[in-house]
Amino acid sequence: MIGWAITFLVVALIAAILGFGGIAGTAVGIAKIIFFVAIVLFVLSLIFGRRRAL
Helix, strand or coil: CHHHHHHHHHHHHHHHHHCCHHHHHHHHHHHHHHHHHHHHHHHHHHHHHHHHHC
16 A cells, blocks of 8 residues: 555656646645555554454
8 A cells, every 4th residue: 555655656746847736736645645544554453463462
């Protein structure tokens, strides 16, 4: 999932360099959402994975 966030970030950077501000802003927004969802899922997997092991 982090790979998708990085992909959208690269798309945003390329779009910003080429002057497509709207597309760049949208891609950055999507990348942020995916990044935070990945972080939340990672933390949940740490918590519940540790809980089952005990």
